[in-house]
Amino acid sequence: xxxxxxxxxxxxxxxxxxxxxxxxxxxxxxxxxxxxxxxxxxxxxxxxxxxxxxxxxxxxxxxxxxxxxxxxxxxxxxxxxxxxxxxxxxxxxxxxxxxxxxxxxxxxxxxxxxxxxxxxxxxxxxxxxxxxxxxxxxxxxxxxxxxxxxxxxxxxxxxxxxxxxxxxxxxxxxxxxxxxxxxxxxxxxxxxxxxxxxxxxxxxxxxxxxxxxxxxxxxxxxxxxxxxxxxxxxxxxxxxxxxxxxxxxxxxxxxxxxxxxxxxxxxxxxxxxxxxxxxxxxxxxxxxxxxxxxxxxxxxxxxxxxxxxxxxxxxxxxxxxxxxxxxxxxxxxxxxxxxxxxxxxxxxxxxxxxxxxxxxxxxxxxxxxxxxxxxxxxxxxxxxxxxxxxxxxxxxxxxxxxxxxxxxxxxxxxxxxxxxxxxxxxxxxxxxxxxxxxxxxxxxxxxxxxxxxxxxxxxxxxxxxxxxxxxxxxxxxxxxxxxxxxxxxxxxxxxxxxxxxxxxxxxxxxxxxxxxxxxxxxxxxxxxxxxxxxxxxxxxxxxxxxxxxxxxxxxxxxxxxxxxxxxxxxxxxxxxxxxxxxxxxxxxxxxxxxxxxxxxxxxxxxxxxxxxxxxxxxxxxxxxxxxxxxxxxxxxxxx
Numbered sequence: 001x002x003x004x005x006x007x008x009x010x011x012x013x014x015x016x017x018x019x020x021x022x023x024x025x026x027x028x029x030x031x032x033x034x035x036x037x038x039x040x041x042x043x044x045x046x047x048x049x050x051x052x053x054x055x056x057x058x059x060x061x062x063x064x065x066x067x068x069x070x071x072x073x074x075x076x077x078x079x080x081x082x083x084x085x086x087x088x089x090x091x092x093x094x095x096x097x098x099x100x101x102x103x104x105x106x107x108x109x110x111x112x113x114x115x116x117x118x119x120x121x122x123x124x125x126x127x128x129x130x131x132x133x134x135x136x137x138x139x140x141x142x143x144x145x146x147x148x149x150x151x152x153x154x155x156x157x158x159x160x161x162x163x164x165x166x167x168x169x170x171x172x173x174x175x176x177x178x179x180x181x182x183x184x185x186x187x188x189x190x191x192x193x194x195x196x197x198x199x200x201x202x203x204x205x206x207x208x209x210x211x212x213x214x215x216x217x218x219x220x221x222x223x224x225x226x227x228x229x230x231x232x233x234x235x236x237x238x239x240x241x242x243x244x245x246x247x248x249x250x251x252x253x254x255x256x257x258x259x260x261x262x263x264x265x266x267x268x269x270x271x272x273x274x275x276x277x278x279x280x281x282x283x284x285x286x287x288x289x290x291x292x293x294x295x296x297x298x299x300x301x302x303x304x305x306x307x308x309x310x311x312x313x314x315x316x317x318x319x320x321x322x323x324x325x326x327x328x329x330x331x332x333x334x335x336x337x338x339x340x341x342x343x344x345x346x347x348x349x350x351x352x353x354x355x356x357x358x359x360x361x362x363x364x365x366x367x368x369x370x371x372x373x374x375x376x377x378x379x380x381x382x383x384x385x386x387x388x389x390x391x392x393x394x395x396x397x398x399x400x401x402x403x404x405x406x407x408x409x410x411x412x413x414x415x416x417x418x419x420x421x422x423x424x425x426x427x428x429x430x431x432x433x434x435x436x437x438x439x440x441x442x443x444x445x446x447x448x449x450x451x452x453x454x455x456x457x458x459x460x461x462x463x464x465x466x467x468x469x470x471x472x473x474x475x476x477x478x479x480x481x482x483x484x485x486x487x488x489x490x491x492x493x494x495x496x497x498x499x500x501x502x503x504x505x506x507x508x509x510x511x512x513x514x515x516x517x518x519x520x521x522x523x524x525x526x527x528x529x530x531x532x533x534x535x536x537x538x539x540x541x542x543x544x545x546x547x548x549x550x551x552x553x554x555x556x557x558x559x560x561x562x563x564x565x566x567x568x569x570x571x572x573x574x575x576x577x578x579x580x581x582x583x584x585x586x587x588x589x590x591x592x593x594x595x596x597x598x599x600x601x602x603x604x605x606x607x608x609x610x611x612x613x614x615x616x617x618x619x620x621x622x623x624x625x626x627x628x629x630x631x632x633x634x635x636x637x638x639x
Contacts, residue, residue, distance in 0.1 A: 050106030063635025
């Protein structure tokens with residue numbers, strides 16, 4: 001959350017804007033022209049915020065400056081390709097950022113907070129873009145750069161002053177927040193409290209049914225469960241689908257745009273050596289050495305995690321050296337052979353034991369080999385912006401085509417036809433080759449099975465901005481299959497029901513016996529179930545043995561000394577909660593430190609966010625609606 005806020009109003013924008021403009025890149029951060037000069041001219045004031053105001057021209061410029069960055073992120077070669085809807089979203093986002101910063105600055109004005117001239121001067125003198133060949137501030141270069149980006153020195157000073165003021169005010173908030181020890185204790189206790197449990201799992205599939213069914217029993221089962229043996233209804237339909245994906249397949253992207261994207265994302269195609277790691281970090285060297293020995297003996301990383309809940313376990317799949325946050329671990333990991341368990345090595349976070357599980361050699365994909373994938377990626381990013389206009393064209397085409405045969409081929413729509421059932425399967429039991437994502441497929445199938453035969457096609461708005469139309473031209477009703485054709489299936493279904501019933505009876509008997517005798521261990525003593533029972537399992541919310549979530553929920557809600565039972569799929573579970581045991585402070589030391597750090601960061605991040613939102617009630621923006629609307633139109637190019 002704090003990163004969102006800093007991108008909103010705090011991060012330094014000036015160096016980015018000047019540098020990108022100088023190197024003919026995109027005009028980046030929209031806050032670059034946020035504040036401008038405040039001349040008090042109401043005719044040019046879009047919004048007034050306390051002692052501050054947002055000028056119409058400042059707002060329009062900021063929106064225009066933001067458009068290239070958004071276009072770049074969407075893979076577009078020119079901001080003019082942005083749809084009106086996207087332009088509107090960009091304008092609203094810029095306006096919100098400007099309001100947030102000015103609310104903070106208005107509060108600073110109200111409380112007499114001023115940024116010293118010396119601090120502003122030092123900030124500007126420290127910007128490398130204004131440094132000459134000797135590394136020092138160059139006045140001539142300074143003037144030249146300001147001229148290039150059409151900004152006066154006075155405006156630059158005002159912008160830097162405001163940036164420093166907002167940044168320092170917000171970054172100071174929340175730094176004094178501390179996580180209450182009582183809250184941390186409760187969270188640790190809740191998550192690490194271990195439940196000592198005796199547990200028996202009864203698999204219904206393994207239950208032996210002593211007597212084979214008679215023919216009359218099978219026929220009765222067949223008569224009582226007709227829905228199990230009903231053939232599916234099949235419908236033959238024609239359809240046409242338009243989506244971002246279908247449009248993307250038809251787009252032609254100039255090679256120059258693809259080359260520019262390749263160079264922008266070169267890190268993706270020029271990959272240094274990467275390594276996959278399994279890591280355990282402990283606070284105590286003795287404990288780390290014990291884990292090292294146990295790991296070398298078993299080689300089982302997952303088991304080590306369960307046996308050492310206090311150890312911080314992290315996996316790094318295909319990590320570059322720079323991706324590993326610990327320099328000590330990064331150095332050791334990129335010197336270690338694959339498959340060898342190493343450590344312990346000391347780091348600020350504790351003592352580290354690790355294993356390199358894979359080493360990938362550096363590789364580079366040249367433009368010619370990456371071109372096809374880049375084209376697909378860029379096309380997919382552009383297609384959503386084109387989709388809205390194409391939907392309108394499809395709607396017009398559908399209105400003039402009662403049989404969906406006259407749909408233009410140049411709008412990117414995909415036709416299809418065939419027979420399928422309500423589950424989307426063909427008569428051969430295969431998945432029908434419908435176009436679109438799973439969500440789109442489900443929407444199409446639902447429409448096919450809700451639309452009447454011969455009903456005129458109409459446009460349906462589907463998931464993810466898609467649109468489609470359906471014509472159902474044939475319906476083959478379902479029917480109950482004759483007993484003789486499904487007898488084998490009836491026998492299988494009867495057996496599964498009997499097994500589940502017998503397993504349920506056995507589990508219920510054990511539960512009742514356990515409740516009478518004082519525990520599951522006493523109920524199964526001397527029976528064949530005794531060997532299958534898991535005795536004295538220690539289960540907590542941090543270490544749960546991969547048991548079903550519904551079972552864990554019931555175990556955690558069952559009082560000590562009580563026995564419970566539940567079904568999950570084809571299995572039934574009977575359990576007795578024997579005791580609860582809090583984790584020792586020593587075993588949760590690492591977890592406590594990690595949790596405290598995360599909660600601390602969350603608290604410190606939330607305070608500035610809440611603070612900025614609260615300013616809206618104290619310093620209410622007063623919009624000059626005609627001027628504001630005109631500025632928004634100018635910024636989005638709607639004038």
